Amino acid sequence: AQSVTQPDIHITVSEGASLELRCNYSYGATPYLFWYVQSPGQGLQLLLKYFSGDTLVQGIKGFEAEFKRSQSSFNLRKPSVHWSDAAEYFCAVASGSGYALNFGKGTSLLVTP
Amino acid sequence: EAQVTQNPRYLITVTGKKLTVTCSQNMNHEYMSWYRQDPGLGLRQIYYSMNVEVTDKGDVPEGYKVSRKEKRNFPLILESPSPNQTSLYFCASRDPGSSAFFGQGTRLTVV
Numbered sequence: 001a002q003s004v005t006q007p008d009i010h011i012t013v014s015e016g017a018s019l020e021l022r023c024n025y026s027y028g029a030t031p032y033l034f035w036y037v038q039s040p041g042q043g044l045q046l047l048l049k050y051f052s053g054d055t056l057v058q059g060i061k062g063f064e065a066e067f068k069r070s071q072s073s074f075n076l077r078k079p080s081v082h083w084s085d086a087a088e089y090f091c092a093v094a095s096g097s098g099y100a101l102n103f104g105k106g107t108s109l110l111v112t113p
Numbered sequence: 114e115a116q117v118t119q120n121p122r123y124l125i126t127v128t129g130k131k132l133t134v135t136c137s138q139n140m141n142h143e144y145m146s147w148y149r150q151d152p153g154l155g156l157r158q159i160y161y162s163m164n165v166e167v168t169d170k171g172d173v174p175e176g177y178k179v180s181r182k183e184k185r186n187f188p189l190i191l192e193s194p195s196p197n198q199t200s201l202y203f204c205a206s207r208d209p210g211s212s213a214f215f216g217q218g219t220r221l222t223v224v
Contacts, residue, residue, distance in 0.1 A: 042217070043216060046213075099209060101205070101207070101213055103155045103156040105154060
């Protein structure tokens with residue numbers, strides 16, 4: 001069965017520190033991979049996506065993610081976190097030709113001064 | 114501007130009183146879907162539609178109905194809401210090979 005796992009429910013980092021949010025997937029087909037962010041009281045905003053090509057993708061707000069097929073992972077990174085990055089982050093996967101998006105359960109990021 | 118519009122944003126209702134949450138997209142996407150978001154459970158798909166008059170159940174369809182009479186609209190219907198349907202609901206649309214566009218969400222409370 002297809003699944004998306006975000007192993008960390010909560011993560012706390014200090015402002016200015018680096019960040020890595022983990023995402024692992026179990027998928028038979030070539031996946032399309034996404035990271036979304038949800039600020040408190042807001043909808044979901046697309047941070048970045050990977051469909052093919054360069055396995056290191058750049059997104060908005062200084063985020064990047066790396067697709068590692070051998071590890072079935074698509075981890076999200078940011079070199080220096082800002083207080084405004086505090087939010088819920090969701091990894092999502094879709095099959096290449098399909099419509100359905102499968103979401104992980106999310107990682108809640110807290111940024112401390 | 115490409116967007117998915119949900120209404121209402123907030124709704125408090127009583128058990129058993131039928132309600133409809135509307136969803137409209139202006140991108141001519143074939144695929145639309147409804148999710149509910151609950152703490153610790155992430156987003157779970159309720160129903161989806163691959164085109165007009167084509168709908169199918171997602172992971173948590175019990176207690177919900179949908180319809181797709183026009184390509185742009187995909188309303189979510191709760192015939193007899195219950196307190197366990199208190200949740201944050203999102204409508205989304207996409208085409209294959211593209212990212213999904215989400216509405217702003219509808220926070221529903223059933224008392």
